[in-house]
Amino acid sequence: MNAQAIKKFVEENQKLAAECANLGNQCSKLERECSLYDHDREALMEFGNEADERAKEAEVRVSELDEELKQITEEVNYYKHQCEMLSVDSSKDDGSLTEQKLLNTLVASLVNKNEVAKTASAFLEANTGVETCHALLNMWNSLRPETLNILSLAAHVRTLQKDKEHLTINLHRAEEEVRVLFEENHVLDDENKRLLKLYKSEKKHANSGGKHDSSAKTKNNKRKTSPVMSSPVDRKIDFNDIDNLRCPLSPLKENSPGSKSHKM
Template sequence: MPSLPAPFSFTSPPTNLSVSPLFTARSIDGILFSVFSSLGVPVLDRFCGPKWPIASFPRVWRSEGLLPLIPWQTMDLSPGTEEYIKESIEISLGLPVSVESLSLKLLASEDARRRLQDQIFDLEDRIKESSKRLEQSRAESKMNAQGVRRCVEEKEVIASQYADLVNHCRNLEEECSLYERDLERIMESCDELAKENEELRAQLQDISSLESLAAEAESLKKDKEHLRINLHRAEEEVKVFFEENKILDEENKKLLELLRKERRRQGSNSHPGSATPAKVTKT
């Protein structure tokens, strides 16, 4: 609706407006006030208060109070605004509206309906595009979830293998510690046997029977040889276990390196914004 310049007033009544003498100046006063109020125009009271658009409006209506006798002053309004005021007054007075006005209103409503229909079509297209994007996002999310699930499963397998290797390494360490204890006990036994041998050698001078002493010495030598053989075997077994432990440590380091690489790869593939699932190599 075109805006009305302020202030303004009327100078002459519309030429094609006919009203009943029953409508007094006070009735027209209320109608015009309603029209200008709906247009948002500041008005001044006929006598002193804020009601009419201009202060120069006649302070006293003619005593007859009929609409043709209302004094109108010049007003700078657009044709559309004048037509709107005219139609508002005619509708308020119950006068018939012209066919041209109704046609213009019908054309305006048809144009508004077409614009609304275009907006509806545009919104439907946007809804379809949003639905397509939503389906694509769901498909990508499903693929990403499958990739993450595979990564988690492979990670669990690697973690279980690592746990098994750790347990095996712990068992080997326990066995190595046991062998070390046995070796210490064997060394202690060898020391004790050496002491006994020294004692026997000291006693050998006092014993008259050299044959018995020689036999005992021979048996002690055999026992010592057996102990030496057992000690040598124990040392060989300890060396073998140390070699196996070393190999297991190297394998453990390799698995730890693979696990770190897998974690880094998984971290890079699960970066926000990635659309394709991460590929994980199985070890």
């Protein structure tokens, strides 16, 4: 019985040993698989890290490309604006040339072509104290016809300004003389009214009384009114003295453009 138990025990031990060996083999397989899984996991982690780095690099590159795109867009807009400005400037230049031609034609139509050079030269010589006029006079031989036309027009403007000043002075003097004459006329009108009233009063007395009485009254009235009648004589205005005191008007003929051109 002991032998059978021992035999059975040995068989069971053999089975257990076989199972242990089988389990050992399975454990080694599982260990190999775990090591493979660990290796794959590490590889995946490295790949994930590389993917993250590449994603970051891609984001940086995208931002750089956005900046470059903005710069390129700004440059395109700038050059587009420059092209538009150049086209506008060219049209403005054409318009300026046309405007200058029209202005030169207008100025030329306002001056006398036969007297342009003479008038311009006289104007510059008369204003040599002005630095600009002196410089223009020094470069007289190189002045353009348009410049001569403008100088001639400036001479006419200066002449008109002087004529205006003389006319203003004459106007003020004439207004003053009118005021004085108005006052004199007012005084004479008062004297005329007083004398007319006195005449009517004397005529009334002459018609109401007798011839003798009227003559006597007339004599008495003449004696009484002689001081009054002498007042118009005393208050008589000497027009000759007033004419002598009046200032003569400014001679406009001497300031006219024709007389100046004749003198020059």
